[in-house]
Amino acid sequence: MTTVTVVEKILSANDRLAEQNRARLDQAGIFGLNIMAAPGAGKTSTILRTIKALAPQITIGVVEGDTAAVTIDADKIIAAGMPAVQINTGGECHLDAVMLGGALSQLPLDRIDLLIVENVGNLICPAAFSLGTHANVLISSVAEGDDKPYKYPNIYRGIDALIINKIDLLPYVEYDLDYFRRGVEILNPGVTAFPISCRTGEGVESWVQWLMGKVNKSPVASNQVEPA
Amino acid sequence: MHELAVTESILNIAVQHASQAGAVRVTQLNLVIGQLASIVDDSVQFYWDMISEGTICAGAQLHFERRPATLKCLDCDQSYVLDGALTDCPNCHSVRIKVMMGEEFFVESIEIEAASDLAKATV
Numbered sequence: 600m601t602t603v604t605v606v607e608k609i610l611s612a613n614d615r616l617a618e619q620n621r622a623r624l625d626q627a628g629i630f631g632l633n634i635m636a637a638p639g640a641g642k643t644s645t646i647l648r649t650i651k652a653l654a655p656q657i658t659i660g661v662v663e664g665d666t667a668a669v670t671i672d673a674d675k676i677i678a679a680g681m682p683a684v685q686i687n688t689g690g691e692c693h694l695d696a697v698m699l700g701g702a703l704s705q706l707p708l709d710r711i712d713l714l715i716v717e718n719v720g721n722l723i724c725p726a727a728f729s730l731g732t733h734a735n736v737l738i739s740s741v742a743e744g745d746d747k748p749y750k751y752p753n754i755y756r757g758i759d760a761l762i763i764n765k766i767d768l769l770p771y772v773e774y775d776l777d778y779f780r781r782g783v784e785i786l787n788p789g790v791t792a793f794p795i796s797c798r799t800g801e802g803v804e805s806w807v808q809w810l811m812g813k814v815n816k817s818p819v820a821s822n823q824v825e826p827a
Numbered sequence: 828m829h830e831l832a833v834t835e836s837i838l839n840i841a842v843q844h845a846s847q848a849g850a851v852r853v854t855q856l857n858l859v860i861g862q863l864a865s866i867v868d869d870s871v872q873f874y875w876d877m878i879s880e881g882t883i884c885a886g887a888q889l890h891f892e893r894r895p896a897t898l899k900c901l902d903c904d905q906s907y908v909l910d911g912a913l914t915d916c917p918n919c920h921s922v923r924i925k926v927m928m929g930e931e932f933f934v935e936s937i938e939i940e941a942a943s944d945l946a947k948a949t950v
Contacts, residue, residue, distance in 0.1 A: 600854065600938055601938070601939050601941050602936050602939075603937050605934045606933060607840050607933060608932060608933045609836050609840065609932050611836075612836060723865060724829050727829070749912065753865060784923070785914075786913070788901065788922065788923040788924065
């Protein structure tokens with residue numbers, strides 16, 4: 600009997616592919632954003648609001664992840680005038696780096712400034728799989744309740760910004776914003792939060808400003824190259 | 828969560844390292860999993876028994892070393908072990924807390940039978 604020392608992260612294969620995705624984005628001068636949320640939190644609505652605020656200044660490519668074979672979300676993005684690819688995971692509960700790599704090949708990377716990946720609606724699994732994007736954003740909606748950071752801690756730990764959507768519902772539901780934010784603070788001290796309403800448009804401007812700050816900081820390469 | 832995808836990754840890692848070491852059989856895998864990694868041991872074991880069949884790892888035992896979640900308060904430097912629910916610092920009640928340990932998720936080592944081991948046994 601021999602013991603072989605391994606010490607390899609269990610998801611290292613995914614991590615390596617995520618690094619390749621990151622390199623492709625960097626080379627094309629694209630800032631990549633991974634949006635995670637529960638089903639119905641308003642991921643697609645937030646993306647549509649973001650497109651409305653930023654088009655035609657910049658081109659936003661969108662990757663839509665869903666477990667079922669539908670193109671409902673991608674159709675909405677294309678109708679808004681932006682390139683989109685739908686990934687149907689065939690029942691898998693999250694997107695992984697392999698799936699994103701395949702989607703990148705179907706997008707016109709040379710004319711995209713910002714890539715938004717809409718992960719599968721789920722508060723558990725997407726947190727474990729790196730995609731290679733530059734920032735992770737979580738959308739939590741008022742309608743889901745104020746206890747979610749306490750019940751789904753892992754997803755709050757790895758995020759760079761938090762969107763609190765559906766704040767127009769605050770007068771109608773029992774939701775303690777202080778309790779919610781305290782839970783978030785324990786998990787991710789100082790994380791930037793944007794209370795917004797996709798329905799009324801309230802707060803969207805601050806979110807878009809933060810995002811544009813990131814997009815403008817990302818390295819520019821091929822986007823700046825003039826065609827010969 | 829996605830224990831099947833995780834178990835497949837474990838199998839790939841074990842097969843790769845076992846082949847490099849000239850193994851004829853893998854008898855045990857030592858996994859280190861932090862309390863904050865949402866993995867259910869029983870589910871991994873269930874999938875393992877199915878997908879390892881017909882590979883060099885068939886019949887290998889999975890050994891899970893669970894590491895507790897240890898947190899540290901950024902304000903008063905108090906370290907404490909997470910006991911169930913999420914809490915603020917038990918000393919100063921600050922919410923500025925850093926995870927020090929508990930997110931581990933790796934294959935530490937594998938126990939193998941190499942061709943040379945078998946040769947020794949038959950001598």
